[in-house]
Amino acid sequence: MSRNLTLLTDYYQLNMMYSYYMNNKMDQEVVFDLFFRKTPCKSGYAIAAGLEQAIEYIQELSFTDEDIEYLKQSSQYNQGFLDQLRSFSFTGEIYAVPEGSVVFPQEPLVRVKAKVFEAQLIETALLNIINHQTLIATKASRIVEAAEQDTVMEFGLRRAQGPDAGLYGSRAAFIGGVHATSNVLAGREFQIPIRGTHSHSFVQSYPTETEAFEAFARTFLTNCILLVDTYDTLASGVPNAIRVFRKMKEELGEAFVNYGIRLDSGDLAYLSKAARTLLDEAGFPEAIIVASSDLDEYLIRDLKGQGAKINSWGVGTNLITSRDCPALGGVYKLVAEEEQGVLKPKIKVSENPEKITTPDFKKVVRFYDRKQHKALVDLIMLEHEEIPTEEFVAFDPVNTWKKKKIKNYSTKELLLPIFIEGKLVYESPSLKEIQEYAKQEKHTFSAEILRLTNPHTYHVDLSPALWELKNTLLAEARHSEFEE
Template identity: 60%
Template sequence: MNTNLTTFADLYQFTMMYGYYKTGKMDEEVAFDLFFRKNPFHNGYTIAAGLETVIQYIQNLSFTDSDIDYLKSTGLFQDENFFDYLQNLSFTGDLYAMPEGTVVFPNEPLIKVRTRLFEAQFIETALLTQIGHQSLIATKANRMTRVANGKPILEFGARRAQGVESAVLGSRASIIGGCNSTSNVKAGKEYDLMISGTHAHSWIMSFDSELEAFQSYAEAFPDHLILLIDTFDTLKSGMPNAIKVFREVKKQHGELKTYGVRLDSGDLAYLSKKAREMLDEAGFQEAIIVASNDLDEYTIRELESQEAKIDAYGVGTKLITAYDQPALGCVYKLAAEKLNDKWIPKIKRSENPEKITNPGLKKVLRYIDEKNGEALVDLIMLEDEQIPNQPFEVFDPIHTWKRKKVKHCKWIELLQPIFIQGKLVYESPSINEIVENVQRNLSSFSKEHKRFSKPHIYHVDLSQNLWDMKMKLLAELD
């Protein structure tokens, strides 16, 4: 959705910017981190998504005359010179991010921003919205694909999404998470996604009979013939009529290409088994059975455990709305401020230890065992720290007695430069390359970390220097 979203911000972004302008702080250089505190859906990890739309947002930052007129009309901003700064606003700093498709964990900076305070504060809401929403949907989609035993997951959620943009971007995120296609034509056009779909019950009801409806659809789409068979009676009407039409198409065209039936109500396990029997007995072993009807990962897992004869799953509401967890809960926190050419670390304290932020300029390394290729630990370090020689010890930043040795590991740096001094230095990958990145990332994690329920917690630790800095700043606050 390559549009100008400059005014997509909370009012407090504007009031703070005005306050920084009035107090002379607007050009101070700062660093912010964007991260989340807890994996969604009780999952063991999260799939990073949304970076491409963040890039588009930053590239399109520009206040229009009507934007300025509206802000003036609020009466909140009395100094006319403030609007001159807004009209000249652009992103001039550095932005690092974890590429889309990266497997990420709580408290790791998914994005770090280093620029003047005026700009860094302004982009907060847009970054949180785009990264939080798409990462959430990608993770939900990934959970569904993991339990489907390799069967295609088709995203059908546009009509249930909370708005047009959430539908389009949600479709994109679903593909990143592992869905095979989307019914959303706009998303297919915008992001080069595979699209798929059949017909609704209204198609059947608009004809004098179910058979006539099927025959008319077959005449229009003989090579893509998926018939919805539960409008009246799945086994007594829908299946016999579908089989009759398949025979007619085969007789007329000599062969059937993509064809089958869709189930959208009832006991999907039972009906799919009966439908499979009827199709096989009629000689249509290649016909596929697609199931839909408010599916989620739990229902799909149950259907698979019952050996339902389903070849593909159409998912909608439960995916596109992230039904059981509507927000990832990303936060955007000040990590450091530059004073007199020196970076001063900043920390937020809380009664809840998990909400205490990690101060300073940081980088994130992932250590991968050279022998088995499995990720061992992610280490959040100060940006200017030297990579430690192996072996070395890491420890849980909250339960510090939990320790492990890092040895015989290779490492990768997760945060990549996206903008440097306001210039885009990153080439966005294709959607297929992002999907491949997801699979490559997941292959580095053990089955225990990818367990569907109660997964083993992956270690994300702080370097000794970062932990010492954090403890020192907390002590100074007393």
């Protein structure tokens, strides 16, 4: 389903490119970091996602005749610039964290080193893709954590913000650990298992609930999940479902498997317990109970805490839109720029300390406890720095008195090469592999980091050299800005 999204950019990118072109700056080498400042939903972590679509986007980059014609008519651009666009392709370098990685604020998820002409164009789409999928993967991960060992299904397509939000949201949700989706297109595109039963209208379209249930059961024989709340869940739906299960069991015997009921309204704790009792008493302890109705991680946690007898959770709107935090605020900031053939670090100052950028061409290193293989700290370092091999003192970049000696560790670099000189050098894993990787990644973090509410803050520190560079540049910037 790859599409040419070359014009999926902010107009100011093109305007800056034009100005760079007019001022002979278009080939200047720059480095941009894509990172976020806050995790979504006050989560202790985020799950990186969207790289595969970002790669496709970069590969498809090319201005069509129609694009050029449109720009000619709607802008002041001259022919020389339009010719540059016509021959545009990405020739730079991109490093990124693999999808499924557990990531934290301030860490570059994508690092672009390219001619400013190219680095600027791709900002908006990269942010759009990575922000969206990272957001939904993170939300999904939280929901899956709350559901513990239960099955979680993504059911949100009808409430997603357009077709792509449904399609790529489903992909991201799968990375975050969801087991299946209702979205058939996502199933075809990404080999995500698809699930679906029937709606209230199906029940309504038969003279009686029992007739509807029986028609549905006879169609599928197995995988028969009956929606029991069209009329009255406990007085009508569950008894009628049991009646049909009995019939099917009589006819099919052991071949009648994977059946159960779905609750879609009412109090799910009360109804699921009552339904469980009815099903068990009728001799159907293996009948599963699916629930769907405005679920999110908090409600699932609470329902489980109240002993709800639910085996499988269908989560819609709150997952596919990440309703309580529907945007990840990823940004793309200039951190270095070529001057006389050398990359010079750049900093963006701000009255708001959180918004001051971390300068220069950098890498991110994760340190693991060698015995338990739990993550200890992430260190953002200058790219050319050597990773300490024996021990070092990590310190909080703001409250520098907070120190911790780190030893007996193994390390991993988070950023991997994706494009080198414009050539793709990375092969995306399968989506199933990415999901598994995210699961493994989460295992390397303690429960305190993964907690749904008020999680412990994982430490992302700067190397001493980087910390010093940042503070030096900051002092220089504050000193020089009034001097022009």
